[in-house]
Amino acid sequence: MSTASAARPKRSRWLAPDISAARIRHHLRASAGMILLVSAIVLAGEYFGWFDQYEKGATDWLARQRGFESIAKEIVVVGIGEDEYRTTFKNTSPLPSEPLKNILQKLANACPAVIGIDVVNGPRLDQPAAGCETPPRLIYAATAQRTDVAQGHAAGPWKWFWGGEMPEIELEGPMPDRSEEAGLPVFPMDRDGAVRSYARKVRAVFTEPRQSREMDSLNAALVKGYCEAIKERRIKEPDPPGCHGYEAGAETFLFGRWGQNHIVPLDVSEVLHDGFDKASGSLHNKIILLGGKFSASRDSYATPNGTYYGVDLLALAVDSDLHRYGISEVEPWLALSFDFAIGISIVMLFALFRPVPAFWISFAGTFFLSVGFSAFLFHKRSYALNFMVVGMGIIIHQLFVELEKLKELDEAEVRIEALEADVKALRSGSAEG
Numbered sequence: 174m175s176t177a178s179a180a181r182p183k184r185s186r187w188l189a190p191d192i193s194a195a196r197i198r199h200h201l202r203a204s205a206g207m208i209l210l211v212s213a214i215v216l217a218g219e220y221f222g223w224f225d226q227y228e229k230g231a232t233d234w235l236a237r238q239r240g241f242e243s244i245a246k247e248i249v250v251v252g253i254g255e256d257e258y259r260t261t262f263k264n265t266s267p268l269p270s271e272p273l274k275n276i277l278q279k280l281a282n283a284c285p286a287v288i289g290i291d292v293v294n295g296p297r298l299d300q301p302a303a304g305c306e307t308p309p310r311l312i313y314a315a316t317a318q319r320t321d322v323a324q325g326h327a328a329g330p331w332k333w334f335w336g337g338e339m340p341e342i343e344l345e346g347p348m349p350d351r352s353e354e355a356g357l358p359v360f361p362m363d364r365d366g367a368v369r370s371y372a373r374k375v376r377a378v379f380t381e382p383r384q385s386r387e388m389d390s391l392n393a394a395l396v397k398g399y400c401e402a403i404k405e406r407r408i409k410e411p412d413p414p415g416c417h418g419y420e421a422g423a424e425t426f427l428f429g430r431w432g433q434n435h436i437v438p439l440d441v442s443e444v445l446h447d448g449f450d451k452a453s454g455s456l457h458n459k460i461i462l463l464g465g466k467f468s469a470s471r472d473s474y475a476t477p478n479g480t481y482y483g484v485d486l487l488a489l490a491v492d493s494d495l496h497r498y499g500i501s502e503v504e505p506w507l508a509l510s511f512d513f514a515i516g517i518s519i520v521m522l523f524a525l526f527r528p529v530p531a532f533w534i535s536f537a538g539t540f541f542l543s544v545g546f547s548a549f550l551f552h553k554r555s556y557a558l559n560f561m562v563v564g565m566g567i568i569i570h571q572l573f574v575e576l577e578k579l580k581e582l583d584e585a586e587v588r589i590e591a592l593e594a595d596v597k598a599l600r601s602g603s604a605e606g
Contacts, residue, residue: 187530200524201517203574204567208516211566216509220333222364229363233477236428245492247399247413249437249459250484251280252466253292257441266469267293274298277311279444280463283456285309286402289395289491291358291464291472291484307405309461310398314391315357315377317342336504341376341385356394360474360486368474368481369428371490392490399460399495406458415495428493436488462488515539519567528575535568 218224258264261272274296280288281298284305295313302308340359359372377388389397400416443449464484465472472483481489493499503511519539523531 187526192525197521197524200520200574204516204520208513208520208567212509212512212516214566215512216334216505219505219508220330225364229365229367229369229477232369236477244434245436245488247460247495248488248492249285249439249456249461250488251276251439251441251444251461251463252482252484253441253464253470255467258465258467258469261441261445264469268465270294270296276441276444277463278302279449280456280461281305281309281311283461285456285459285461286406287312287395287398288461288463289356289391289487290314291391291462291487295463307402310402311354312391312394312398313355315344315355315388317344317357334505336502336506340372341378343378343380356389356391358391358483358487360483360490362474366475368476368486371428371486371493373494390490392487392494395460395462395487395491396494399491403458413495414497428489428499436485436492460491462491515542516567523575528572532568532572539568 215224253262253268258268262268273292277288277290277296278298278300281302282304284302287310289312291314293314293316298311340361342357342359344357357375357377359375360368361370361372362368363370371392372390373393375388375390376385378385396415400413403416462484464470464482464487466482466484470482473480474483474486476486490499519535522535525531526534
């Protein structure tokens with residue numbers, strides 16, 4: 174073995190042969206435009222809903238893997254079913270005031286902390302609740318002008334980018350004197366017609382006279398009212414987590430969990446029964462939600478877990494906020510920063526490693542990071558991120574860059590062979606001379 178071959182450093186099968194700062198800068202400069210282009214395409218796709226089917230499908234699958242550990246302790250749903258609508262309310266819509274007032278008075282006398290009235294034009298009580306240390310708070314559902322209130326209004330691109338979406342809803346009648354007495358039930362509908370989320374705040378536009386202001390959704394108003402009521406009543410039981418540091422922000426939160434038989438149901442027929450007053454102690458200090466569960470109410474929503482009545486979705490939203498089950502969408506600006514980080518990481522891999530190991534590391538890393546990190550975020554604060562699209566785009570671009578290098582090597586090899594042929598010809602001519 175010659176001395177020159179013994180001194181030659183052993184070449185790694187993984188690392189690039191000439192790792193240097195100049196090589197890394199060259200790769201980053203060559204790929205900067207592609208990172209920006211792919212990220213911009215993904216951002217536009219997010220805004221126009223090109224990835225909705227993938228993102229919502231992943232979220233739905235993850236949500237089905239989780240369930241409620243126990244029955245909700247604070248919430249009772251009083252549903253007006255088909256039988257009660259036919260007999261007690263005589264198939265009349267909107268519901269007659271007198272039967273509703275009777276039901277509401279009986280519920281108030283059971284001394285719950287708060288009662289949410291999710292019916293159109295809910296009646297006011299003539300007399301306060303009897304025998305309660307403090308009367309329950311009554312919070313009424315505001316009535317929207319449009320029947321497709323769940324759709325809301327799309328935010329502009331700039332507000333959407335910074336996470337400033339807020340449904341804007343036109344309401345009937347004048348602005349209420351006390352905002353804490355009313356809230357608007359809003360369950361935004363996705364492009365596939367399914368409800369997966371609930372609003373905490375909306376921009377309410379009142380028509381008589383026309384004026385607007387931010388307004389709590391009904392579920393947010395109920396959570397705030399409940400937390401204030403249990404503090405006022407000095408209940409010794411521990412407060413739910415949602416009563417500590419809770420702020421009704423403008424963002425929309427996804428249902429982190431779906432559950433069957435998680436919320437305690439109570440039929441209106443049981444409330445109207447003669448013995449209800451004696452058996453109503455279980456409603457003390459609870460959140461009571463009164464709403465329609467009959468087809469004529471037109472208050473049912475398609476969800477990934479089947480069809481739910483509005484009052485049941487309201488109960489899930491309240492429970493989600495009380496115990497912080499909910500998760501939120503990642504703001505687009507934050508998702509864009511993830512896209513940049515992934516793109517730069519892949520370029521660095523191709524700068525530091527040989528093409529084959531760089532491809533497999535970046536491919537496997539992008540896939541498992543997308544799945545694993547999205548699953549982690551789902552259990553902590555958000556749903557699946559889509560940086561797999563950016564990762565695949567940058568990987569493909571890097572492969573084209575490597576192909577260009579191979580093409581340059583091939584061309585260099587042809588030139589070398591031509592030079593060798595010229596040198597050989599010159600040597601032959603010199604030998605003959």
